[in-house]
Amino acid sequence: MRLVVDLNRCQGYAQCAFLAPDVFTLHGHEALRYTPYADDSRREQVARAVAACPVGAILLDDLPENLPDDVAGDGAGGPADGLHAAGPGVG
Amino acid sequence: MSAERGGGGEGDGSLERLRRDGRIVIVGASLAGLRAAETLREQGFTGSLTLIGDEPEPPYDRPPLSKQVLLGTVDADRTTLPRRRAIGARWRLGTAATGLDLAARRVRLAGGEEVPYDRLLIATGVRARPWPHPAEADLDGVFTLRTGRDAARLRRRLAAGPRRVLVIGGGFMGSEIASACRELGLPVTVVERGPAPLVGALGGVIGQVAAELQRAHGVDLRCSVMVTGLEGDAAGRLRRAHLSDGTALEVDLAVVALGAVRNTEWLAGSGLGAGPRGVACDAGCRAFDVRGLVTDDVFVAGDVARTPHPLFGYQFLSLEHWGNAVAQAEVAAHNMVSPGPDRRPHLWIPAFWSAQFGVNIKSVGVPTMGEELLIAQGSLAERSFTGVYGYQGRVIAAVTFDQTNWLDFYRRQIETAAPFPPVCRTVDRRPDGLRPVPADFPDPSLPTHGPTVTLSGYSPTDRRIVFTPARG
Numbered sequence A: 001m002r003l004v005v006d007l008n009r010c011q012g013y014a015q016c017a018f019l020a021p022d023v024f025t026l027h028g029h030e031a032l033r034y035t036p037y038a039d040d041s042r043r044e045q046v047a048r049a050v051a052a053c054p055v056g057a058i059l060l061d062d063l064p065e066n067l068p069d070d071v072a073g074d075g076a077g078g079p080a081d082g083l084h085a086a087g088p089g090v091g
Numbered sequence B: 001m002s003a004e005r006g007g008g009g010e011g012d013g014s015l016e017r018l019r020r021d022g023r024i025v026i027v028g029a030s031l032a033g034l035r036a037a038e039t040l041r042e043q044g045f046t047g048s049l050t051l052i053g054d055e056p057e058p059p060y061d062r063p064p065l066s067k068q069v070l071l072g073t074v075d076a077d078r079t080t081l082p083r084r085r086a087i088g089a090r091w092r093l094g095t096a097a098t099g100l101d102l103a104a105r106r107v108r109l110a111g112g113e114e115v116p117y118d119r120l121l122i123a124t125g126v127r128a129r130p131w132p133h134p135a136e137a138d139l140d141g142v143f144t145l146r147t148g149r150d151a152a153r154l155r156r157r158l159a160a161g162p163r164r165v166l167v168i169g170g171g172f173m174g175s176e177i178a179s180a181c182r183e184l185g186l187p188v189t190v191v192e193r194g195p196a197p198l199v200g201a202l203g204g205v206i207g208q209v210a211a212e213l214q215r216a217h218g219v220d221l222r223c224s225v226m227v228t229g230l231e232g233d234a235a236g237r238l239r240r241a242h243l244s245d246g247t248a249l250e251v252d253l254a255v256v257a258l259g260a261v262r263n264t265e266w267l268a269g270s271g272l273g274a275g276p277r278g279v280a281c282d283a284g285c286r287a288f289d290v291r292g293l294v295t296d297d298v299f300v301a302g303d304v305a306r307t308p309h310p311l312f313g314y315q316f317l318s319l320e321h322w323g324n325a326v327a328q329a330e331v332a333a334h335n336m337v338s339p340g341p342d343r344r345p346h347l348w349i350p351a352f353w354s355a356q357f358g359v360n361i362k363s364v365g366v367p368t369m370g371e372e373l374l375i376a377q378g379s380l381a382e383r384s385f386t387g388v389y390g391y392q393g394r395v396i397a398a399v400t401f402d403q404t405n406w407l408d409f410y411r412r413q414i415e416t417a418a419p420f421p422p423v424c425r426t427v428d429r430r431p432d433g434l435r436p437v438p439a440d441f442p443d444p445s446l447p448t449h450g451p452t453v454t455l456s457g458y459s460p461t462d463r464r465i466v467f468t469p470a471r472g
């Protein structure tokens, strides 16, 4: 699972740090530090943290990894963890 | 197949054709490029989408590189950006764009291939400004920090326990690197040309607080001093740095944090208004050509863009901020596939954060425009405060040290051009906050390193004027 926190939006409510302490921690009074990659065993914890964030600052993606390019048949080094051939509107 | 030029071509159905099966090419596959691609799909674009990026990795997040990655709590290759949705794109990663033919609407790739487009988004960002002496920059032990690979290399050297780290430049990047070094227990010297760290971005009053913060954490901070030379040993390893005050430092690791250079070289001679200061665009993210005319099929977003902002006197802002890249990408993508009347201006209020020495520093607005500063809440001595910047009698920016909850209030003050000094009777003011003081920015005519916000009027004097044939 990949995640990113919009730290402009983050207000340091620390809900995430309570709900998923292995992934989110507060450093000092209000600086949030997090692991941008969490393994699957943390899925539930992290999902709870995402839901609990009062400012909706956490973006988590659950899209599959290690799949071929978004669009099949196009050469030149697609992302190793890119997404499957997905038409617009999918996902 | 391809949309007509001009106004999105609404009326004759060409915009509908573009949205259905047009070709959109995005150059620069990082934060702005990815968020734009997602927004295009969200907006119903079903045509072909190509992302061209010279880095081999899929889009990843950079802010952790100077923080968690240097500390060793996150691996450099583990900051891949989450996706908001699948985008069904052709990815051309590890491939640089080397040229643009505006008339023929083609992007040239390294290797000679050309990629045609109906709409183009330029999101090529910036790169670290290298140490100006190439032979010294090549010494083993001299680093810059912009990419995941830079961060991985630097992390390895920090973990190996250097005798002393020299950080050249006390802007946000340099300060965060110094903070990580201290947290790792490494001796670190910061050399800053200005009178204090962060002075270019936040002014001298706040810079003084940053200086005390660094010293309290054991940084050997040298201000109003420049590094004049880096010296290697016979094997080409860095061993010493020479400073403008005549002293020398024994160091085996130096990080050059002197700001950034915009990635616009690939646009040289294209006829676009692109140069060392970025690619100029209108508030709707449409690029200007060298004549100062706005294009209608070439858009710009992120660190490489310069955009006029109505709230800040229509000055062209170059914002090297994460939040700007996201917001501008969304506006650019929306406008790329929308008819004229539905287009939106990029009216985002500049905002950024930086975490250093355990303090959460955040800002909104454009502090560098500030003439005066009022400490409206908290106190400088406690390093927990809200500083409000005033410009011509209105609130123009705010900065917080560990007081993020105040920032939203001042963002609204900025949006509504609220009077400065702000009246806020419900809150007790500390002695710091009784009257405004000069914000104390360095004289802009003197060189400083890498403020994160730079203001400039639009003048293409730094560019060669090249007339491209009229397009039809």
Ligand SMILES: Cc1cc2nc3c(=O)[nH]c(=O)nc-3n(C[C@H](O)[C@H](O)[C@H](O)COP(=O)(O)OP(=O)(O)OC[C@H]3O[C@@H](n4cnc5c(N)ncnc54)[C@H](O)[C@@H]3O)c2cc1C
Pocket: B027, B028, B029, B030, B031, B032, B033, B052, B053, B054, B055, B061, B062, B063, B064, B065, B066, B095, B096, B097, B098, B123, B124, B125, B126, B127, B145, B146, B147, B263, B266, B301, B302, B303, B304, B319, B320, B321, B322, B323, B325, B351, B352, B353, B354, B355
């Ligand atoms: C170490 C670090 C820490 C940061 N910390 C913060 C922070 O705490 N807060 C904050 O607000 N911001 C921070 N930032 C800034 C933030 O990361 C940037 O604003 C953001 O990355 C901008 O995104 P972008 O997509 O516009 O540009 P970039 O991320 O620079 O991406 C541009 C991409 O285009 C590629 N490219 C360039 N030229 C070409 C070409 N000719 N052809 C193909 N591809 C090309 C580049 O290689 C790159 O992959 C930090 C940046 C760094 C480096």
